[in-house]
Amino acid sequence: MNNLQQKAQQLLESGNYGLIVGYEKGTSGKARPVFIRKAEHASKLIFDESCDQNIAVYLYRQEIKHNKKKVIVANHHTLKSIVELAAENQVFDGDFMVLAFAENGDIIELNTFEEIEKHVATLYHGLTEAEAAMMKKIEDMSLEDRWAFWENEFSKCIKCYACRASCPMCYCPTCTVEINQPQWISVPSHTLGNLEWHVMRAMHLAGRCVTCGQCGKACPLELPIQLLTYKVALDSKQFFDSVAGTSICADNALAIFKPEDHENFIR
Amino acid sequence: METNNTNSFEPKVVAFVCNWCTYAGADLTGTSRIKYATNVKIIRFPCTGRIDFMLLMKAFANGADGIIISGCHPNDCHYTSGNFHARRRWMIFRNLLDFIGVDVNRIVFSWVSAAEGAKWAEVVNESVDQFRQLGPATSYQKLIKNSEFQEVE
Amino acid sequence: MARIGVFICHCGENISATVDCEKVAKVASEFPGVTVSVDYKYMCSDPGQNMVKEAILEHNLTGVVVSACSPRMHEPTFRNACAEAGLNPFLCEMANIREHCSWVHEKSDATTDKAIDIVRTLVEKVKRNEALAPIYVPITKTAVVIGGGVAGIQASLDIADAGHKVVLVEREPSIGGHMSQLSETFPTLDCSQCILTPRMVDVARHPNITLYTYAEIESVDGSIGNFNVKIRLKSKSLDEKLCTGCGACIQKCPVKKIPSEFEQGLGKRTAIYVPFPQAVPNKPVIDRVNCTYYIKGKCKVCEIVCPTKAIRFDQEDSFVEVQAGALLLATGFDVLKTNFFPEYGYGKYEDVIDGLAFERLASASGPTKGEIRRPSDGEIPKKIVFIACAGSRDPAKGIEYCSKICCMYTAKHAMLYKHKVHEGTPYIFYMDIRATGKMYEEFVRRAIEEDEVKYIRGRVSQVYEKNGKLIVRGVDTLLMGQAVEIEADMVVLATAGIASPGSEELAQKLHVSYDKHKFFSEAHPKLKPVETNTAGIYLAGACQSTKDIPETVAAASGAAAKIAGLFSNDLLKRDPLIAVVKKCAPPLYSSCTGCFMCIPVCPYQAIDKEEIKDRSGNIIKTISHINPGLCQGCGTCVAFCKSKSIDILGYNHDQVCAEVEALLNEW
Ligand SMILES: Cc1cc2nc3c(=O)[nH]c(=O)nc-3n(C[C@H](O)[C@H](O)[C@H](O)COP(=O)(O)OP(=O)(O)OC[C@H]3O[C@@H](n4cnc5c(N)ncnc54)[C@H](O)[C@@H]3O)c2cc1C
């Protein structure tokens, strides 16, 4: 048994905790989320490079939301999402414990939001090199090529909303796509409606997307839609110095303003 | 204002304006009998802060070739800061549209005060010229056609 | 089914000259939902309005679109007409085909087509309009005035004289503010105490005014019409009901060397004290920081000598709660302190003083009985250098604004000095002389011409001591920047006026906005100078920006008039075009996620939290709530909320979407 498994076993045996949300081995070398309720199942838990899924989304799932004896094993994406969810009043201090990992693999127990916030401050917040390269590739395209690229991508979307379901920040009980009075977004998954859906999704994530890429990973058709929310995340940082998932008390980038906010396009 | 070239394309333009500054400014354009292009039609909002980016999407989806958004100058907002909020929203939105390949020159943002009747006429005329030069929003229209076809199916 | 009436106005020829009104009416009559569509020469005339009314009755209309001039012109006219015919006024909209169409375009088909598009857009909107009723908020006719300087005094008296209750809260032991410290006042040189004291006494006597001194605002909730204000009454260590103000305690108090705040440190006071002889109320408080009993545990001399046994050493702070319909901020200002001017030796040399201290020296009731004697040795100074703009208009030091009162009081000081010390020479270093009030320029001219005050235009770079003299070094910019050096006996700094300490905390408690210098912000710099952004909270006097007495009093009376106006009705009528958080059936109750990201969005702090509870009182969820008393209807939160949980009456999602669609699509 490794450290994590031992720790999990102890926690469950202590009776102070009744549920551990973490990762287990999945198929074809991928990790998948697991919910452990019994000490004897603690050995299922893993934590390695394959555990790149953002599992913060489970914290407020109805089934476990009110369970106050839960523990979550968190990678850096998950940690940032927890901070952002805290800032947005979707998770509450003291409702769960977080197990994070130091560089050397040591387990770090984080019990309060303050501790989580402090720990998150030590993490890297930008895009990975590969992600940055993808962004650059698109930004370097001509306007027509960008349109063609996204038109092609959007045409494939089947509006299964797996992207939405995977994003910890998409917690609205009634998503605007489901509103029919007025019908903001057309129901069928044609390119126009898909474009609208994705523009809306990205706008709604302004100042909130923690650039985990989970939405893109969740898409069965492998649309690189995470790049859209990355775009708003990067702009929020550049224009307003707002980085999601870094502060439990910061106001959203679009909820505040500065008189000296600078743009160059208003006549 | 009539166009010189009768064959030239006439863009459909919708203007989203706030009640207190630009709507009143456009009233002044009228009272001053300053002429501008007929293409632009105004929808009144209490404040630029009320203008949802989704309405811009709606306008494009309904065949707008160009959009004008206009409200009170910074520090002049009737509600003190609605325009500041709007400005942040447009900074993000405009860049996002650009990122997906929408020509952001199809959206003109301006501050027009209740005293700037002449400026409103200028903004309208310059925007319409700009939209004429850009031509019909064909890329969007293709999507619209496509979607109508599918919705009928 | 909608039954809409469309009424196209020719406006004489103002519209019909370029728009084919008959055609517009005809096309509009075919719009879905339109029951009648007619055109007429003057819709706003009596016959025109009657057409609308009759059509409402005849066709039982559910909505009306008057296509005419700007709604900013005649919307109230037509809404009233509709109301008279029994149609809810909010079911009437105007299509602006004059200012936005006929007047800005030549006669052409395109112009007529545009008019048709505009009418169609408004028809689609009005179909989705809802009948609305004005919102009525009950009003508690009591005003809480915070700060008892001349602003608070004037406003309290005005409001009280109008027949309303006033609670005046002052944090010092006496009301009076800075004006009570002044000697004589520009531009008339009348004695400040003489004009102020009677008003202070009026405040204490007025049956409508309750005065709390040595008190501060603890918390404020509620909104316009119905604030709940909690006031902390700091312990005075005194039973005020028993105290007769005889002053025996003050005479016997052994701690006599405390620098008096009122005298700017030039005089002394005891530990049990009234700040100045004319104080209102004229009853002492014990300064617990300096009182021997509180420091050492024994003394109690005052308790022993008090003939009415009014001293209470064990008294604690207490609280009162006041229900109020309006709040008035009148917390005044302060002046920059010593640490700001190391180069002027302020705080280092006893004879470098500020303007307020000079006021005390010049005051007949001050520490020198009105004789100008310098603090260090009590000598009468033969040369005084006054330095204007000490700290003001100095962006490098963070105060870019003009304090506005200093030019005038410095001229006054120089004059008073000259009147009292005939052989003395006053110098004034200044940047510009700003004397823009009534009789102000004349006042300054008098100082220069009659009292021979020597004005030197330039900045002072340094003040230092040499052989018992204060050497003032500066330049005279009118003499091509020539250096000047004056050996002075005393230096008086016109230190910049700054926000009163504690302003920021108070603003946060009240949710009113303030500028970067912590002065409270008015709702509109021109049109709403005595209102704050928060409905029901007003401001007056130097808490907004430094002001002189005439301006302060004008603002105070203005704010009082606003409050009396508010209190002239039992109910406050408000436009119903405000935002609401949408609710729905259980188990969802509302699509609001309780993210509360919208709270900072609102410019009026109208958004707060609401708990949804089940029958037994358990909280099911917490969602946002918009206070209808505070919301002004800008709609910023509506566009912000990502779950579309907020909507705004009159410009709701459904209406504006329909407008966009109708505007761009012909039938
Ligand atoms: C040296 C000098 C000379 C001047 N000479 C003249 C002159 O000759 N003529 C002229 O017209 N003007 C003169 N002025 C200006 C004049 O003093 C002001 O215009 C006037 O005092 C402003 O009145 P106010 O009531 O707004 O503020 P203040 O006089 O500052 O009164 C504010 C009151 O509010 C109280 N307060 C503050 N905070 C709180 C709180 N949180 N809770 C409760 N109470 C609080 C304070 O204790 C104070 O009593 C002079 C000013 C200075 C500095």
Ligand code: SF4
């Ligand atoms: S982008 Fe992918 S995951 Fe999202 S709705 Fe479309 S198909 Fe589904």
Ligand code: SF4
């Ligand atoms: S990358 Fe995608 S899943 Fe992750 S926070 Fe951003 S939008 Fe949500």
Ligand code: SF4
């Ligand atoms: S109204 Fe909207 S923004 Fe406000 S708390 Fe609810 S969901 Fe959040």
Ligand code: SF4
């Ligand atoms: S509509 Fe404007 S004033 Fe009203 S609650 Fe929303 S943001 Fe505040």
